[in-house]
Amino acid sequence: MRILAVASEAFPLVKTGGLADVAGALPLALERHGAHTTTLLPGFPKVMARAHSSGTTHQVWSWNDFYGGWAELIGAEVAGLDLLILNAPHLFDRPGGIYGNGAVDWPDNWRRFAAFSRAGADIAGGMLTGYKPDLVHVHDWQAALTLAYMRYGAANDVASVITVHNLAFQGQFGADIFGELGLPDDAMSIHGVEYYGGVGFLKAGLKAAWAITTVSPTYAQEICTPEGGMGLDGLLSSRSNALTGIVNGIDLEQWDPRTDRHLPQHFSADDLGARRGNRHAVEQRFALHRDDSLLLCLVSRLTWQKGIDVLVDCLDEIVSMGAKLALLGNGDPSFEAAFHAAAGRHPGRIGVVTGYDEALSHQITAGADAILVPSRFEPCGLTQLHGLRYGCLPIVTRTGGLADTIIDANEAALTAGVATGFQFQPLAHQPLINAVRRALHVHREPADWQGMQVQAMRSDVSWDHSAKCYIDVYRSLLRGTHG
Numbered sequence: 001m002r003i004l005a006v007a008s009e010a011f012p013l014v015k016t017g018g019l020a021d022v023a024g025a026l027p028l029a030l031e032r033h034g035a036h037t038t039t040l041l042p043g044f045p046k047v048m049a050r051a052h053s054s055g056t057t058h059q060v061w062s063w064n065d066f067y068g069g070w071a072e073l074i075g076a077e078v079a080g081l082d083l084l085i086l087n088a089p090h091l092f093d094r095p096g097g098i099y100g101n102g103a104v105d106w107p108d109n110w111r112r113f114a115a116f117s118r119a120g121a122d123i124a125g126g127m128l129t130g131y132k133p134d135l136v137h138v139h140d141w142q143a144a145l146t147l148a149y150m151r152y153g154a155a156n157d158v159a160s161v162i163t164v165h166n167l168a169f170q171g172q173f174g175a176d177i178f179g180e181l182g183l184p185d186d187a188m189s190i191h192g193v194e195y196y197g198g199v200g201f202l203k204a205g206l207k208a209a210w211a212i213t214t215v216s217p218t219y220a221q222e223i224c225t226p227e228g229g230m231g232l233d234g235l236l237s238s239r240s241n242a243l244t245g246i247v248n249g250i251d252l253e254q255w256d257p258r259t260d261r262h263l264p265q266h267f268s269a270d271d272l273g274a275r276r277g278n279r280h281a282v283e284q285r286f287a288l289h290r291d292d293s294l295l296l297c298l299v300s301r302l303t304w305q306k307g308i309d310v311l312v313d314c315l316d317e318i319v320s321m322g323a324k325l326a327l328l329g330n331g332d333p334s335f336e337a338a339f340h341a342a343a344g345r346h347p348g349r350i351g352v353v354t355g356y357d358e359a360l361s362h363q364i365t366a367g368a369d370a371i372l373v374p375s376r377f378e379p380c381g382l383t384q385l386h387g388l389r390y391g392c393l394p395i396v397t398r399t400g401g402l403a404d405t406i407i408d409a410n411e412a413a414l415t416a417g418v419a420t421g422f423q424f425q426p427l428a429h430q431p432l433i434n435a436v437r438r439a440l441h442v443h444r445e446p447a448d449w450q451g452m453q454v455q456a457m458r459s460d461v462s463w464d465h466s467a468k469c470y471i472d473v474y475r476s477l478l479r480g481t482h483g
């Protein structure tokens with residue numbers, strides 16, 4: 001089975017969030033089940049640099065004028081990924097972020113990702129000699145228009161899947177761009193790309209996809225409701241037969257406490273005492289007192305989605321309850337400032353590093369006792385899976401993938417010895433505080449805490465089961481039995 005994946009980021013080439021982790025790891029997991037993935041990426045500077053340093057790049061196509069400038073497609077192989085890269089300097093070669101400069105989106109994002117999607121559809125339609133995918137799998141709004149170009153073009157017989165990683169990002173633009181997309185006039189309708197009077201990239205993909213997946217069963221249900229659907233619940237519930245929730249895995253080689261090159265001290269479920277060296281490293285890096293109190297951590301984009309506003313409100317009380325916190329994140333400057341102010345009020349009890357630091361994210365998860373994931377909504381969530389893998393017990397809101405991956409330490413689960421973390425709902429000050437209090441309570445009994453750590457580390461967070469679920473979706477489409 002040949003899959004063409006279309007994604008705007010993939011680890012380890014370029015990453016702003018969890019999408020990159022998935023786009024980087026899923027192809028390797030699918031390969032083990034006999035499906036070969038070729039991944040189309042935009043030629044962002046980091047992608048081009050990494051591809052060139054691999055020494056494997058070769059041109060497979062070029063255009064003199066592709067959405068306003070010269071462009072080429074490059075083949076490359078990086079970190080086990082079979083890549084096609086759309087090198088279009090007028091669209092992707094610029095300083096700043098891949099989607100914008102600071103908090104401001106690039107004004108030509110519609111053109112950048114329309115071009116990217118068009119390239120995906122042309123490849124699906126057989127533009128490249130010797131390569132035609134059996135199925136196209138696109139991720140999020142940046143790649144979603146691929147499916148509209150396929151549907152209204154030469155590749156409307158090629159099976160397609162769209163995965164929604166986060167419904168909050170929809171790629172909505174004014175109707176005035178439509179004329180420049182190169183789609184036929186009848187695509188500008190409610191059955192095509194039209195969305196609330198403008199053009200909706202994600203909407204167009206959801207409408208055209210043969211199958212829709214999202215990254216957990218609970219989120220799949222939530223997005224069909226007015227509360228969770230962000231304006232797309234009508235469309236999604238009308239397509240609920242085509243919608244499947246498949247929980248993400250994590251890369252077990254990148255996240256292996258016995259071999260992780262980022263850790264000062266390796267450990268395993270049989271040797272939890274060895275976590276201590278990592279704990280000391282975290283205490284040192286975050287200027288925290290060295291003691292045995294509950295060490296909580298956070299590794300997150302600092303946004304409203306992640307419930308950071310509520311956490312900020314709880315920090316003083318969490319410290320007064322006896323816990324301490326190591327906070328790593330970047331995003332909304334007001335949250336960064338609030339964290340620094342809290343660290344100033346509680347020296348030795350709250351430590352903050354603002355910025356994006358992959359190595360530090362591993363160290364924190366290996367050294368802290370528990371990881372906070374107080375998300376307002378969470379399609380799947382990866383940091384709680386990292387926490388499980390490293391015996392850093394997740395304290396999470398009961399929503400989306402957090403509800404599906406963590407077993408709450410209620411009385412029954414504790415007695416049965418199956419608890420792996422602490423859930424609370426709704427996202428608000430008191431429920432969060434109560435969850436931390438429950439964690440403190442278990443933490444006072446080292447044998448109970450370690451029992452939960454072992455149980456957490458036994459959880460299956462691999463890609464194996466999820467890859468099988470994707471293969472099932474692909475097969476059902478190719479057999480014509482889906483939805």
Ligand SMILES: Nc1ncnc2c1ncn2[C@@H]1O[C@H](COP(=O)(O)OP(=O)(O)O[C@H]2O[C@H](CO)[C@@H](O)[C@H](O)[C@H]2O)[C@@H](O)[C@H]1O
Nearest residue numbers: 017018019165300301329355356357358361379380381382
């Ligand atoms: N400051 C920092 N330093 C280092 N690493 C950091 C960091 N901030 C975040 N990270 C890392 O970035 C990733 C973020 O993963 P999340 O699951 O929180 O995804 P995100 O919300 O971006 O994406 C969306 O897509 C993913 C993938 O489907 C879904 O899991 C998720 O629910 C959905 O919102 C993790 O690997 C985390 O360790």
